Amino acid sequence: MPPTDELSPQERAAPRRALDRAVVVEEAIAMIDAEGLEALTMRSLGARLGVEAMALYRHVNGREDLLEAIVDSLVDSIAVDPGDLFEPADGWQAFLQWMAHSVRSLAVAHPAVFPLVATRHPAAPWLRPPLRSLRVVEGFLDGLTRRGFTDGQAVEAYRVFTSFLLGHLLLEVATLGATTSPVEEPLDEGGAAVRPPGEEVSVEDFPTILRTAPLLSEDHTVEEFERSLEALLDRLDLVLSQ
Amino acid sequence: MPPTDELSPQERAAPRRALDRAVVVEEAIAMIDAEGLEALTMRSLGARLGVEAMALYRHVNGREDLLEAIVDSLVDSIAVDPGDLFEPADGWQAFLQWMAHSVRSLAVAHPAVFPLVATRHPAAPWLRPPLRSLRVVEGFLDGLTRRGFTDGQAVEAYRVFTSFLLGHLLLEVATLGATTSPVEEPLDEGGAAVRPPGEEVSVEDFPTILRTAPLLSEDHTVEEFERSLEALLDRLDLVLSQ
DNA sequence: CCCCAATGTTTACGACGTAAACATCGGACC
DNA sequence: GGTCCGATGTTTACGTCGTAAACATTGGGG
Numbered sequence: 001m002p003p004t005d006e007l008s009p010q011e012r013a014a015p016r017r018a019l020d021r022a023v024v025v026e027e028a029i030a031m032i033d034a035e036g037l038e039a040l041t042m043r044s045l046g047a048r049l050g051v052e053a054m055a056l057y058r059h060v061n062g063r064e065d066l067l068e069a070i071v072d073s074l075v076d077s078i079a080v081d082p083g084d085l086f087e088p089a090d091g092w093q094a095f096l097q098w099m100a101h102s103v104r105s106l107a108v109a110h111p112a113v114f115p116l117v118a119t120r121h122p123a124a125p126w127l128r129p130p131l132r133s134l135r136v137v138e139g140f141l142d143g144l145t146r147r148g149f150t151d152g153q154a155v156e157a158y159r160v161f162t163s164f165l166l167g168h169l170l171l172e173v174a175t176l177g178a179t180t181s182p183v184e185e186p187l188d189e190g191g192a193a194v195r196p197p198g199e200e201v202s203v204e205d206f207p208t209i210l211r212t213a214p215l216l217s218e219d220h221t222v223e224e225f226e227r228s229l230e231a232l233l234d235r236l237d238l239v240l241s242q
Numbered sequence: 243m244p245p246t247d248e249l250s251p252q253e254r255a256a257p258r259r260a261l262d263r264a265v266v267v268e269e270a271i272a273m274i275d276a277e278g279l280e281a282l283t284m285r286s287l288g289a290r291l292g293v294e295a296m297a298l299y300r301h302v303n304g305r306e307d308l309l310e311a312i313v314d315s316l317v318d319s320i321a322v323d324p325g326d327l328f329e330p331a332d333g334w335q336a337f338l339q340w341m342a343h344s345v346r347s348l349a350v351a352h353p354a355v356f357p358l359v360a361t362r363h364p365a366a367p368w369l370r371p372p373l374r375s376l377r378v379v380e381g382f383l384d385g386l387t388r389r390g391f392t393d394g395q396a397v398e399a400y401r402v403f404t405s406f407l408l409g410h411l412l413l414e415v416a417t418l419g420a421t422t423s424p425v426e427e428p429l430d431e432g433g434a435a436v437r438p439p440g441e442e443v444s445v446e447d448f449p450t451i452l453r454t455a456p457l458l459s460e461d462h463t464v465e466e467f468e469r470s471l472e473a474l475l476d477r478l479d480l481v482l483s484q
Numbered sequence: 485c486c487c488c489a490a491t492g493t494t495t496a497c498g499a500c501g502t503a504a505a506c507a508t509c510g511g512a513c514c
Numbered sequence: 515g516g517t518c519c520g521a522t523g524t525t526t527a528c529g530t531c532g533t534a535a536a537c538a539t540t541g542g543g544g
Contacts, residue, residue: 019491019492041530041531041532042531042532042533043530043531043532051492051493052492052493052494053531053532053533054492054493054494054533054534055491055492055493057533057534058490058491058492059491062532062533063531063532063533115361118361118412119357119360119361119412119416121416121419121420122416122420125416125417125420125421125459126458126459128413128416129412129413129416134443134445134447134448134451135448137448137451138448138449138450138451141450141451141454142449142450145450151453151454151457152457154450154454155454155457155458158458159462159466160466160470162409162413163406163409163410163413163466163470164405164409165409166408166409166412166413167404167405167406167407167408167409167410167412168405168409170360170361170371170408170409170412171370171371171404171405171408174361174363174364174367174370174371175367177363178363178367201376203376205376206376206377206379206380207380207384208380208383208384208387208396209376209379209380209383211393212383212393212396212397215393215394215397216368216397216400217367217368220401224401224402224405228402228405231473231477235473235477261522261523283499283500283501284500284501284502285499285500285501293523293524294523294524294525295500295501295502296502296503296523296524296525297522297523297524299502299503300521300522300523301522304501304502305500305501305502
């Protein structure tokens, strides 16, 4: 091979990568992870990539399209059963466990982006977050029907499964954001519409909360996820066997 | 009584109500219901109230505070067991059913606001959306402990209950938004980064989706909610009895 | 060699949230 | 009854946002 293949001058010194759609999206995700959703701005993302804001418009059709692409990118990283990893004989329970943990690891890896995945309107009304891509839904339904579910059962499982994932993971990333977030706000401030100190509400007025406070502040997100997943599988098992 | 008590001139002719925090918040909710979250602007809300944007700042500490107040207002409308409506003897199942439907009616009444309730960071990390007010949590925990739950069981029930409500209701309002929303976007547009027509992805490439499409597009949100709620109660029952 | 398509920049505009100074006005108090 | 004041709404202004449009640059193919 010819030696002309060496690094070109700007490849050596350039602190900025060549821009394309994938790079823009990837860097946007990294930025949200690092500084939060509200910090993602066309201008700031451009700056992060060493480029003016308008340069991004060559690769992305505006901010909305960028957010859409971010969501798509994350959802496409969900590992649906590869087919050769699990034999159908492994059972649908293992299959669903695998999928659940795949989605959960996505959420935990990008807690600040997950609310976007959860709340943006999907392309079709029957595409339910967080399993909101055709590829993933196809994999889900196919995986179940190949393991003995009827079409109706698979679709019903899709519905309860998405509800389960959405509820648990949204709450999990919320607590994650709370413990990691920049700083705890003082929650009070001299201002216009603040309550007069006489009628301030406080935890003191709620005896049951006060009593259970130590329990409430324990973090059980992980076990909770596992046990609720188990419960869901049990429930599906019951529905299947009748 | 003296006749000076009659309507003052501006009360007769004024199309705008007297402003205060409650009115501002109430009108903001109405506006979101009518035109969506992104249509809520300080300027537009002011216009709707017949007032300049800056007038709102007398009653609300900026946009963030307004959104917070909207969420608080909705959450405070959740009817927790009034205590005289249910006797403890009615059982915790009826109590939880009551609460679940109370929260659900809130979500259905304000589908465009509910995502706000679901995703905004609560005041404390253990305050889980959508049951994110001290009053509601106190009512929840007290209601259960007065019906035989231990503190630990009540707190665990709080966790699974919030996950359940969040997942189901967020998905329900999403479909509601999809069927009600202004207009279905064309989803494609001549533009920069559109796929070349050769490698367009389409539902046609996903046989299982294609086959189950009629099932997928059926709307079962109501029965799904009821049946999942039943399943959750059964599960709690099991945990209780052991 | 020249030209053009792709890529990034400059400039500009309107909408947004909000700080600050100003205007208005109805009741409390002497 | 006049005078002041606090509450409420308005005006003006600034910085930031998303983005349209025109322009500059540049590297590879005829």
